[in-house]
Amino acid sequence: MMRHAIDKGVNYLDTAYTYHEGKSEVVIGRALEDGYRKRVRVATKLPVWLVHGPEDFDRILSEQLDRLRDDHVDFYLFHGLNRKFWREVVLKHDLLEKARAALADGRIRQLGFSFHDDYAAFKEILDGSDLWSFCQIQYNYINVEDQAGQRGLKLAADRGLAVVVMEPLLGGRLADPPVEIMETMMEFPLRRTPVEWAFGWLWDQPDVSVVLSGMSNLTQVEENLRLAARAKVHCFGTKEQILLAEVRAGYKARTVIPCTGCGYCMPCPNGLDVPANFDVYNYARAFDDVATAQLRYDFFLKPEERAGACQRCGACLDVCPQQISVFDWMEKVRVLLDSCVREKENQQ
Numbered sequence: 001m002m003r004h005a006i007d008k009g010v011n012y013l014d015t016a017y018t019y020h021e022g023k024s025e026v027v028i029g030r031a032l033e034d035g036y037r038k039r040v041r042v043a044t045k046l047p048v049w050l051v052h053g054p055e056d057f058d059r060i061l062s063e064q065l066d067r068l069r070d071d072h073v074d075f076y077l078f079h080g081l082n083r084k085f086w087r088e089v090v091l092k093h094d095l096l097e098k099a100r101a102a103l104a105d106g107r108i109r110q111l112g113f114s115f116h117d118d119y120a121a122f123k124e125i126l127d128g129s130d131l132w133s134f135c136q137i138q139y140n141y142i143n144v145e146d147q148a149g150q151r152g153l154k155l156a157a158d159r160g161l162a163v164v165v166m167e168p169l170l171g172g173r174l175a176d177p178p179v180e181i182m183e184t185m186m187e188f189p190l191r192r193t194p195v196e197w198a199f200g201w202l203w204d205q206p207d208v209s210v211v212l213s214g215m216s217n218l219t220q221v222e223e224n225l226r227l228a229a230r231a232k233v234h235c236f237g238t239k240e241q242i243l244l245a246e247v248r249a250g251y252k253a254r255t256v257i258p259c260t261g262c263g264y265c266m267p268c269p270n271g272l273d274v275p276a277n278f279d280v281y282n283y284a285r286a287f288d289d290v291a292t293a294q295l296r297y298d299f300f301l302k303p304e305e306r307a308g309a310c311q312r313c314g315a316c317l318d319v320c321p322q323q324i325s326v327f328d329w330m331e332k333v334r335v336l337l338d339s340c341v342r343e344k345e346n347q348q
């Protein structure tokens, strides 16, 4: 899949130390043998939550280069920066100086960061170093004002940084909209698939440098290649923007918990499957179908993974990029979906 994508023009691959339990970098290293490495830029990330001292920077980077079978990384990011990681890891352990040295000796070619926090934290990080040449933000037509948002995109671009966009389909959700959202899209005279609407909205914007897309099979690769071949800055006009504003409002009204399923809160020390609980709850609310959601909840989640097992320990709070008050929502999930609660209600 990777080689086919590169043959057809894909020139940027994004990975990280922790993806696929450490195997993603290894697979990319192998896929890029036989001359493919020269044809792409490789981005990977330092897991700042695993850094306990300045020496961890060189140790982890060296391990990453081994996995990638390479002597340099084109785009190196501090992974998932928020205010806390910025202050308590990057600044505390002087990691910018380690990065400066890695830039100087060529182990990394460009330095950036991926980001999950609010706009003020984004600006603080941007202001905090002159080493940044790019950043990576969560951005899609639903999350216009969330996290760094459109303001953050503009701020970074005005300073000359390249901006890489992640979550263009909001964890795949924008690829498979509910019927009424689909109907709204179908009203538009020029037919586009939901994926085409989501990517088109990003490609339209001159400040967006790269749009990342996770692809799980060759069909998705082919579809993305087909859409990207037609991508153009300023491809959307006022009518498209009006339609997407309508779609945005429709989604906003339906999605209750803004969980993207990123899994940063996992594993939960008490065994809960946090994103699965939220996914089922959002399903119940978005589709007004509590009965089916309860069936899914009972079928897909083991008792120890369900909301009722939450101990309110708070371990998930700091790591959630969406700053979701996880345990408060768990209580609502429990009340709506947990069979123990349902049985008690039935007995009353």
Ligand code: SF4
Pocket (backbone or CB within 6 Å): 268, 269, 270, 271, 272, 274, 309, 310, 311, 312, 313, 314, 315, 316, 317, 326, 327, 330
């Ligand atoms: S607050 Fe609940 S969901 Fe979060 S880590 Fe603790 S037990 Fe798990």
Ligand code: SF4
Pocket (backbone or CB within 6 Å): 258, 259, 260, 261, 262, 263, 264, 265, 266, 274, 275, 278, 319, 320, 321, 322, 323, 324, 326
């Ligand atoms: S609760 Fe937060 S950290 Fe956990 S999967 Fe959802 S968005 Fe990610």
